[in-house]
Amino acid sequence: MPAFLKRLIFQVGDQASERTYTYTSVSNDGHYISLRPLIRPKDDKEREFPVEWAFAGLNTDIRVTKIDEYTVTQDFNFWIDINRYLKVPNIHQGEVHTTWKRWESECLEETGTVYPFGPDKEGVNFMELWQPLDSNRVEDVVAPIGMDNSKDRSVVLKIDDSKYEGLMIVVGKWAQGLMTKKGESSTDGINMIRSVETSTNSYKTLFSQGSNVDKFPSAFENLSKGTKVDVNGFEWEVIESTY
Amino acid sequence: MPAFLKRLIFQVGDQASERTYTYTSVSNDGHYISLRPLIRPKDDKEREFPVEWAFAGLNTDIRVTKIDEYTVTQDFNFWIDINRYLKVPNIHQGEVHTTWKRWESECLEETGTVYPFGPDKEGVNFMELWQPLDSNRVEDVVAPIGMDNSKDRSVVLKIDDSKYEGLMIVVGKWAQGLMTKKGESSTDGINMIRSVETSTNSYKTLFSQGSNVDKFPSAFENLSKGTKVDVNGFEWEVIESTY
Structure with missing residues (x-):
């Protein structure tokens, strides 16, 4: 089913915030893309390239496993990852394991651990919260609970x-x-x-x-x-x- | 300035979720009301009274103090508080001290500590995240960044x-x-x-x-x-x- 999600929170360890306009598009067949431009770049480096991160992948680059009615795990292996492309130091390499829990509000809580210092070193926990939007609207309109978006283009x-x-x-x-x-x-x-x-x-x-x-x-x-x-x-x- | 806020998260300790359709209305003069009905009541008690909480207060029941450009403290003394009205056991009594931080996304992160077991006992930390909506729309339309809502009714x-x-x-x-x-x-x-x-x-x-x-x-x-x-x-x- 297609999905159009807006990120509400990016939490690393105990620090929660949201500095980006992040939207993730998921196609009906499960291809995906996430663009994360900064809202208010704060220094020269950010102004020069005002993007927190961006990635894209095919449905062959992700494995989704149902855990229960509200929970799936998603294991990503991005096809295109700008941090990897830019050879940013201390980034997670290889598959990322995440758990997605659907709240009663239908927001999706994504949690996971990344290993920027290597798979045998200490990991960093993160949480991201995603708001499903009505993709047929030109503004950020929250998808009403129970909305059927299976017919979206x-x-x-x-x-x-x-x-x-x-x-x-x-x-x-x-x-x-x-x-x-x-x-x-x-x-x-x-x-x-x-x-x-x-x-x-x-x-x-x-x-x-x-x-x-x-x-x-x-x-x-x-x-x-x-x-x-x-x-x-x-x-x-x-x-x-x-x- | 009037505000119409939708809650995205209610976190107590480490447990974050959102089980309600919570909206808080703040009038131009600073009167306020927050209704928190449950989305999906899960047992007989919740079905009988499907509300997490509700309160209302006058601008004389709140003290707002600016800390910096992004942060204010708000000390509440609710005029009407349904938990107090219902004499719910183990609820915080008296003023509640909260800190509100505006993120770059313009969501508002409210943090505080309540003392359900008495002011000299251990407190419970909470966090709530609030999304400003465009109050002139009949759906949940996210207020665009920088939106001027000072003229709202x-x-x-x-x-x-x-x-x-x-x-x-x-x-x-x-x-x-x-x-x-x-x-x-x-x-x-x-x-x-x-x-x-x-x-x-x-x-x-x-x-x-x-x-x-x-x-x-x-x-x-x-x-x-x-x-x-x-x-x-x-x-x-x-x-x-x-x-």
Whole structure:
């Protein structure tokens, strides 16, 4: 089932806060993308690259296991991870094990442990709380309890050629894309876009980063699975579609 | 400034969750009301009275102190408190000291300590996270960052006669009321209402409790301060109004 989630809290150890506009899109087939731009970059480093983190993965890069009616575990192995791309020191390597618990409010509490200093060193506990939004609205409208979002539009495009790898996921009216240039490891090689459909095939960009933002697809009507889409010389393939 | 806040988290000690539809209304002059009905009552006791808690107070029942640009302390002495009314055992007595920190996301993190076993016994730490909503919308629409809500409608009515005490606060399109019968201490004496204005002077009730719900005011247009309003024999006074 498609999902469009807004993060409310990022807690590491005892310290809880939220400094980002983080939205995670999950497609009907389970592909996923999460873009985490900073709301108020506070120093030169943050202003230069105002992003806490971003990642994307295919449904083959995640293993979901039902624990009970309210709980699943999700084990991630991101396809694209900008921290790994940037070779940020002291980051978790490999699979991340998380537990997702659905509260009565239908917010999702994600907990897990990462091992930034290596798998045999001390771990760091984290918690993130996610608010399901109504993806068919152009604002942050909280999904009413019991809302059926199984019919929401879900379109996924992928690029993976000699130079670039990227994923773009459209859930309802919201599109998010992440694309990196192969063989580099600087912020110059990272491209991101978040946009929302204000009328048919007309999108308003809410956040973008990188010099190749114009290479992301920008129209998603009637795209069927298997279609190739050329965007200013970049060839994307539709790998999932509700059309 | 008026505020209309939805609770996202209630954390006691290490245990975080959200089992309620809790909204807190704060009027322009600083009167306040918080109704906390349960989303999914889980046993007979909860089904009989499906409310976690509710309270209301005048601006004379709260002391707000600015600590820095992002932080205030709020010391509450509730006028009406249903736990106190019901003589629930082991509840905090007297003033509650809380600290409110505004995150970059503009959610408000409230922390404090209550002393259910007495002021000289061990305290219990709690945290609640609050999401500002756009009170002019009939759904849960997250207030965009930087939104100016200083012009939102703010109307407050009060009853305090020989038999009843109650407060009703309207912020934007949302009305919440709490009224208790004097000299009783059972759930029979408690009345609550939450409604939202779907068109001028037409309100949809989202939650109500008690046998005197029809004694709450139900129209708020052009009510000026000082006006007396008779509602099925109950006389309410407008103690604040933006009209």
